[in-house]
Amino acid sequence: MILQADQLSKAFGSTQALDKLSLSIEAGSFFGLLGPNGAGKSTFMSIVSGFLTQDSGSLTLDNSKLDPNNIEQKKKIGLSPQHIALYKELSAETNLKLFGKLYGLRGKELHQQIEYALEVAQLTERRKSPVKEFSGGMKRRLNIAAALMHKPKILLCDEPTVGVDPQSRNAIFDTLLELKASGMTIVYSTHYMEEAERLCDQIAIIDAGKILRVGSLDTLLQELPRTNLIRARANTLDTQQAATLSTFGDVQQTGSSLQLQTAPDFKLSSFFKWTEEQNLEATHFQIAHPSLEDLFLHLTGKDLRE
Numbered sequence: 001m002i003l004q005a006d007q008l009s010k011a012f013g014s015t016q017a018l019d020k021l022s023l024s025i026e027a028g029s030f031f032g033l034l035g036p037n038g039a040g041k042s043t044f045m046s047i048v049s050g051f052l053t054q055d056s057g058s059l060t061l062d063n064s065k066l067d068p069n070n071i072e073q074k075k076k077i078g079l080s081p082q083h084i085a086l087y088k089e090l091s092a093e094t095n096l097k098l099f100g101k102l103y104g105l106r107g108k109e110l111h112q113q114i115e116y117a118l119e120v121a122q123l124t125e126r127r128k129s130p131v132k133e134f135s136g137g138m139k140r141r142l143n144i145a146a147a148l149m150h151k152p153k154i155l156l157c158d159e160p161t162v163g164v165d166p167q168s169r170n171a172i173f174d175t176l177l178e179l180k181a182s183g184m185t186i187v188y189s190t191h192y193m194e195e196a197e198r199l200c201d202q203i204a205i206i207d208a209g210k211i212l213r214v215g216s217l218d219t220l221l222q223e224l225p226r227t228n229l230i231r232a233r234a235n236t237l238d239t240q241q242a243a244t245l246s247t248f249g250d251v252q253q254t255g256s257s258l259q260l261q262t263a264p265d266f267k268l269s270s271f272f273k274w275t276e277e278q279n280l281e282a283t284h285f286q287i288a289h290p291s292l293e294d295l296f297l298h299l300t301g302k303d304l305r306e
Ligand SMILES: Nc1ncnc2c1ncn2[C@@H]1O[C@H](COP(=O)(O)OP(=O)(O)O)[C@@H](O)[C@H]1O
Pocket: 012, 015, 016, 017, 035, 036, 037, 038, 039, 040, 041, 042, 043, 044
């Protein structure tokens, strides 16, 4: 485990932002922190990066206790904060130079890392432009690249796609997946379950400062009843067909719109074989799987995006 939190607590006045939060992050993994606004994601990342101090509990980095004053430990961690932390009046290049110097980079290494970070941010051509001229996506890409200047082992990426255009969002995903492929550990916070499902090896579901569940997507979803929902627009079924259809699960039909909540032993291939045999002309097939959104609802009784 590269990073472990043990019973981490942090309060702001009467708000318990983290409530005895414990988790373990494996080296080289893409670890997702999925939770709604106010869950404690940013507070956790701020404590790991030493910008906040916990009230109680401890963190372990690479098997030694994390000490906010230990520079060597600090160099292993990069934070790309939720709120863009860049100097608007300064160019992309100068911003990166400042971040590099902050981490003690000098000379050739500093220049190499600036080139690398500009490339990661896809801003080499715009290196001389002041940040204030950049789009939301460009700023976000630079905000991530700045966190990479000192070659951290762990990158904490706090909600990097909020307010970002789809093209930049895909560029950010590609960059993060490449970093993971190169061996970096990525800790990624989001309130978008699609992102957690798409990117993360391990997902921790966080709410009210507590980790509710941790696991791979498949493991997490096993907690939900194993059903699929099939929606289709279909021709009217005869009595015999309707009877057979109901052996596949619970059927609801409203006019030509049909909804099948599948039974646990449902086999999609047999279902399609049967529709073909019966010459059932179903158009607009849609199969809905249980999602992390359903799991969050199941665990907390509320929506992720409330
Ligand atoms: N500096 C602060 N002062 C007061 N309350 C804060 C501060 N930072 C966070 N909080 C509160 O702590 C809780 C967790 O916040 P945060 O860690 O930002 O959640 P998330 O990043 O998951 O949205 C929220 O209720 C938030 O309002």
